[in-house]
Amino acid sequence: MIQISPHAEAALTCTLDERSLYLRRLVLGSVRSAGRGHVGPALSLIEMVRVLYDDVLRIDPSNPRDPNRDRAILSKGHGCLALYALLADRGFFPLSELEGFCGPDSILGGHPEYGMVPGVEASTGALGHGLSIGVGLALAARMRERSYRTFVLLGDGEINEGSVWEAAMGAAKHGLDNLVAMIDYNKLQSYGPTDYVLPLEPLADKWRSFGFAVQELNGHDVGALRTVLKQVPAVPGKPTAIICHTVKGKGLPAAESNADWHHKNKLTDSELDAIRVAVGDF
Amino acid sequence: MRNTAMNMVHKLAARDERVLYIGSDPGAGTLRAMSKEFPKRHLIEGISEAHIIGMSAGLAMEGFVPYVNTIATFLTRRCYEQVAVDLCLHNLPVRLIANGGGLVYAPLGPTHQAIEDIAIMRALPNMTVICPCDADEAARMMEQTLDWKGPIYIRLGKGGDAIVSKAEHGFEIGKAILMRPQGDVLMVTTGIMLQRALAAADLLAAQGIRAGILHMHTVKPLDTAALLQAIRGTRLVATLEEHVPSGGLGSAVAETLIDKLGSGFPAMLRLSLPDRFMHNYGSQDSLLKKHGLSANAIATSIEHALAASRTSSPQLHST
Numbered sequence: 001m002i003q004i005s006p007h008a009e010a011a012l013t014c015t016l017d018e019r020s021l022y023l024r025r026l027v028l029g030s031v032r033s034a035g036r037g038h039v040g041p042a043l044s045l046i047e048m049v050r051v052l053y054d055d056v057l058r059i060d061p062s063n064p065r066d067p068n069r070d071r072a073i074l075s076k077g078h079g080c081l082a083l084y085a086l087l088a089d090r091g092f093f094p095l096s097e098l099e100g101f102c103g104p105d106s107i108l109g110g111h112p113e114y115g116m117v118p119g120v121e122a123s124t125g126a127l128g129h130g131l132s133i134g135v136g137l138a139l140a141a142r143m144r145e146r147s148y149r150t151f152v153l154l155g156d157g158e159i160n161e162g163s164v165w166e167a168a169m170g171a172a173k174h175g176l177d178n179l180v181a182m183i184d185y186n187k188l189q190s191y192g193p194t195d196y197v198l199p200l201e202p203l204a205d206k207w208r209s210f211g212f213a214v215q216e217l218n219g220h221d222v223g224a225l226r227t228v229l230k231q232v233p234a235v236p237g238k239p240t241a242i243i244c245h246t247v248k249g250k251g252l253p254a255a256e257s258n259a260d261w262h263h264k265n266k267l268t269d270s271e272l273d274a275i276r277v278a279v280g281d282f
Numbered sequence: 283m284r285n286t287a288m289n290m291v292h293k294l295a296a297r298d299e300r301v302l303y304i305g306s307d308p309g310a311g312t313l314r315a316m317s318k319e320f321p322k323r324h325l326i327e328g329i330s331e332a333h334i335i336g337m338s339a340g341l342a343m344e345g346f347v348p349y350v351n352t353i354a355t356f357l358t359r360r361c362y363e364q365v366a367v368d369l370c371l372h373n374l375p376v377r378l379i380a381n382g383g384g385l386v387y388a389p390l391g392p393t394h395q396a397i398e399d400i401a402i403m404r405a406l407p408n409m410t411v412i413c414p415c416d417a418d419e420a421a422r423m424m425e426q427t428l429d430w431k432g433p434i435y436i437r438l439g440k441g442g443d444a445i446v447s448k449a450e451h452g453f454e455i456g457k458a459i460l461m462r463p464q465g466d467v468l469m470v471t472t473g474i475m476l477q478r479a480l481a482a483a484d485l486l487a488a489q490g491i492r493a494g495i496l497h498m499h500t501v502k503p504l505d506t507a508a509l510l511q512a513i514r515g516t517r518l519v520a521t522l523e524e525h526v527p528s529g530g531l532g533s534a535v536a537e538t539l540i541d542k543l544g545s546g547f548p549a550m551l552r553l554s555l556p557d558r559f560m561h562n563y564g565s566q567d568s569l570l571k572k573h574g575l576s577a578n579a580i581a582t583s584i585e586h587a588l589a590a591s592r593t594s595s596p597q598l599h600s601t
Contacts, residue, residue, distance in 0.1 A: 132333045136340015166333035
């Protein structure tokens with residue numbers, strides 16, 4: 001019997017502050033405009049992306065290609081609505097772009113594209129690519145003696161991909177302590193529970209055995225995320241993995257832990273009403 | 283050819299600090315001298331091709347020019363999505379040095395025989411595909427790879443292939459080399475089929491048939507202007523490739539003739555491997571011979587096609 005992590009229980013019960021609700025309104029506004037979007041995967045990710053962009057990354061929205069910036073790659077590209085909300089809110093592009101999500105002339109597609117969206121470091125969407133790219137970025141920083149750090153956000157379903165574990169071995173081989181893998185462990189992938197589709201446990205032990213320093217936390221706890229992310233590398237000489245226990249669809253009762261909300265098409269009037277009740281008018 | 287290309291990586295690394303060698307699990311001692319002189323730029327990353335391509339993309343994003351090297355089938359089939367998305371979509375200057383293009387690894391069987399690599403690499407937007415014919419040309423080619431924008435797939439032959447290229451031909455990516463002037467037939471070759479074409483041309487000459495040879499070392503971008511120039515006055519265009527019929531040089535030439543001329547072009551003969559995996563071993567040479575790609579068989583096929591073209595209007599022929 002798998003022990004349920006206390007962080008997972010905390011993720012289920014914790015409340016969201018006004019900024020987290022605001023960011024959810026941005027995400028859901030995009031879904032409403034486009035009539036489509038990966039809702040659940042974005043809502044589980046919001047606090048992870050929020051703390052990164054608000055408190056951790058050394059970035060300048062007015063100079064998104066600054067060579068000394070920290071790099072962040074959303075390897076689970078289908079969570080892009082959370083990233084778009086943060087990038088727009090931080091001024092990488094106008095908030096009005098969010099309304100055009102997936103439109104024919106929009107810069108914001110259903111998966112993020114490098115060169116199209118200011119602040120997006122790599123085109124993702126096909127899963128299992130981001131950590132390897134991150135290893136390359138982190139190794140380049142080491143070789144060029146640059147101080148930037150690389151953060152890669154991975155989905156739990158995504159780490160079914162063998163390439164992720166190839167990358168993990170590579171990161172450990174090079175002792176890339178300037179590389180941080182953040183796993184959005186919401187325990188629900190497209191078809192259903194990760195335990196059913198392809199069990200990941202013991203997940204922390206897996207990352208440890210691949211040579212990572214591992215932290216676990218409630219991925220909706222903004223304070224805990226700040227504390228852990230500000231203390232990377234967790235162990236000098238090792239890459240860091242932060243297992244963020246989250247809830248798919250967090251913040252929308254109907255969507256929470258509900259695989260039907262992995263990707264949503266047109267939102268009905270009653271769903272929109274329920275969203276307003278949960279996150280406020282938008 | 284392989285040793286020359288490898289040594290060129292070392293030479294380029296000495297000139298330019300952006301150059302990296304990244305091998306998966308190459309033969310013992312591969313680029314040993316480079317590993318001693320530039321240990322930080324000689325990376326051996328394990329049998330993890332998907333990861334290596336992604337990692338190379340990350341390094342290229344930061345200004346490096348990685349030369350990734352392993353066996354051709356593993357560099358194409360295993361990590362195709364990474365090549366497509368990480369390299370081609372981002373249009374990054376990563377060079378894929380593929381050992382054993384075609385049937386070089388004949389004795390090792392179909393898992394090691396790269397018979398469709400040109401097709402699948404050529405299909406990718408932003409990818410450049412180069413098949414040098416010998417070691418000297420490989421050296422000239424490698425010189426040109428340093429500052430080429432975007433990814434390059436380099437299909438290497440076995441090594442020890444007869445040197446037929448000449449310094450005066452030079453080398454420019456995307457520029458075909460007219461090895462013999464147009465005649466009754468124009469053979470279009472890539473990679474080590476050039477040697478066989480030259481031998482076939484001599485056999486044909488003995489029969490009174492003038493054979494031109496256009497060496498298309500770069501299959502993508504295809505040198506359309508050189509092709510259209512070279513087919514003038516010829517009755518037959520014969521493409522020669524160590525590759526399945528789909529999607530390789532023959533396809534590229536046929537597509538170009540159709541797209542640029544529509545009609546009225548010479549008859550065409552595509553000589554290639556068959557559309558199937560090889561279940562015979564032996565050697566590269568024995569397999570090529572078995573599938574009609576010896577100089578003798580090429581010459582005979584061309585003679586027959588020329589005879590057929592006399593009695594019919596111009597049309598496309600397929601093997």
